[in-house]
Amino acid sequence: MPHILSHLAGQPVIAGAGLAGLAVALQLKTSCVVLSPAPLGKQTASGLAQGGIAASVGADDSPECHSQDTLAAGAGLCDPSVVQAITAEGAHCVETLRQWGVPFAQKHGRFLLHHEAAHSVARIVYAGGDATGAAIIKTLVQRVHETDRITVLNQTQLSDVVLHDGQVSGVWTSAGYIPTTCCVIATGGAGALFQGATSPSQCDGSGIAVAARAGALLADMEFTQFHPTVIDCRAPDGRGLLVSEAVRGAGAILVDESGQRFVDELQPRDCVSRAVAQKILCGQKVFLDARRLHTGRFSQIFPTIFNSCKTFNIDPDTDLIPVRPGMHYLMGGIHVDLSGRSSIPGLWACGEAACTGMHGANRLASNSLLEAFIMGRNVARDLSSIEKQQYPLSQPPTHQGKREDDLDFSHLTENLGILRSSEKLENILNATLPFLKTSNRALIAASMAWAALQRRESRGSHWRTDFPRPADTTSRHFFTINDLAI
Template structure:
């Protein structure tokens, strides 16, 4: 029997304790809200691990239109230009809001924000906090702000397992905690559950990340699922998740070489600072040809490496590497999902009473390929829009409805090898069909398999190469850019018809 919590008085329930969830709760204040977190706040969240900062046009030589142009170029024809424009215009104010909340951004001796450069940005516009510990510092400030806000009820150690939906309207959240199932009766839910790193063997994300299944089972429309970004420079070792080596290191002059010392990216436009998908595929191809690949930081940043990038330096030391004297072995790893729950400009999904924010959402900002450091900016900016929309919506029907406590297993281990093989940096039709056949019988009872199946179907349908999606059997970009949006039910119907 489930324990039912009905005395929420119409409060929205936010699922996820990363930057998107925390900011949504803070923007809702003083309206009461409930925030559910699988782990203690700040622990095991992608936000905490984020090394890159936030992109915003703050330099004297920069402006939102330049930031917009870089964002649209990286998105390879699939960005929603209106959404992108709104985000980049709101980005500077979002930085100011974080500073007001206590985030200690890196600054020059004169007190100005220190701006960094990352791949595919035409200007220095990346704001960091604590060098390569931006996510940790932002989370520190936001967790403190949330804990000191009386209107926010934080419930930790609770994992959302299913959204209860009646007539395409949210009526509650089924969760599990140490004492068993618990059902939160609510007509407003905000998903802020992160990405899909738990579905891949090589990933820089927490291995428990796969909250997209909640939306899929609820019947929400999902979009752009095939676009998965692989970071070019993860520390090549035994640790999983893999320690990330931020793009900011290359922004400070580090180069990519093989075991012979050759800079094999020199012939690529942009070289080490080319778009992430270009750099990642070049490294993957070089590795596939039997080479080893390294990041050379011995001259740049050189002796200042540990001071500029303390988190990365610590990870390297743990692997017996001194970045000031040694080459750092690297390989690509799954890093970010451009796809997710399709939302409108206010973060509303196709299910009434359900919003999505952060990496779990597909806003249209990133298109086919995320521009570096736009993701934290998106989470901060969109959290305000989501909060304003949720605050202005009625609490929904308080229909007494207890979801079944027979929720689906969420262990992604059985599907990791399948997805890593078929949905990596290079894909082909036969591999995708094989993955679909293998995932189909698992999808009925496994959320990770259901999400993986939808991603595989989207990748199979996209018979072109665009952004982060590369098909060896369709290596060219199609003349017309199309977005694929569908529900889990529609994806299965599409599969049956083909």
């Protein structure tokens, strides 16, 4: 007999407890349920964010300028209306979080700002020097604990979305079945499928896979952003430890083994990552030289990263930091509109699991926290405005059970990494297509490889060695998992 969580019936279920998920819960007007795969506040990509939130709050900045920088980084594939709508909300996002208690750095009543690559001006609002995500999540978790209408199910994951007459009627979780007509997927991206990625192990694309199995439309799954400066040392948990783009914005340079600078560090992230990858492919090591920053000593400006480096006996004040690219962000995901609605009635998505069209082919640095908060708010507003239907607590449909995800995807970085070809992409498809029904990880890897094969050009974060030029026309790929069997 399946376990039905009848006391939670009818409440919106929010899968994921990073910035996007908690932003939904805190701004809803009704009771809701938050599924947190780890203890609340732990193991979220949002909590690891170092740089901060991109927002046009500086005297020399404007939403229009922020919008133009975002569109340029997105290499022709951003949705301009979405970009304009979200960048226009930067100041509101920052002010709301400040009022909630996030300790953003300020001086004389004005926000202090980092400068990151591909931004025309300094516009990155930050906290703790390089611990913005941790400060935000700590603040939001405290507010959740103080909000009685939010029920948190710790160490609980979403495993299936159940439909009735084409719309959501319930969700299966690892704790049992919840009858509901409203589900929000905010489970993060799929970085954990790649070796040495910066993502927590929970970010393996499972939420996107659940939506895809329910028939949701996916978009832009070929665009996987690799951060150019991950510490080139093996961390105990296997996760890549990031060196924020703000470090390069503060004056750090990239050098090869001979000490020669080989790239403009403030180009868009995809350009810098390819330059670093090419050096490593040629057998060279790459280093970040942060010994002479514009505004002071590394240890004072970036204390969190400094402590990460010290675990590997690296002192960035006096030593070069060995770096490599690492999978960092998925631009694609569940296709949604500006209210966060997916193609399935009753299913919303926000944060990295969703694809709004904001990021195009290449995310502009620090736009992700901005999008996560604003889209979380938009989802909350939409949910609060709709009339929720109630389904009787009848016997729920048979649950598919846990999908085994024991495939070895260490080869994903090689075949679906920064430099791609039809041969490499077909390697991934051949390895994953037989397991689409039994493995969420196989489904996500196949989706990325299939979309990358369809894009026979190089654009933004997607670089084909067999099609090294951009196509004359731009188009986005929208598809369901039924297309993968073709």
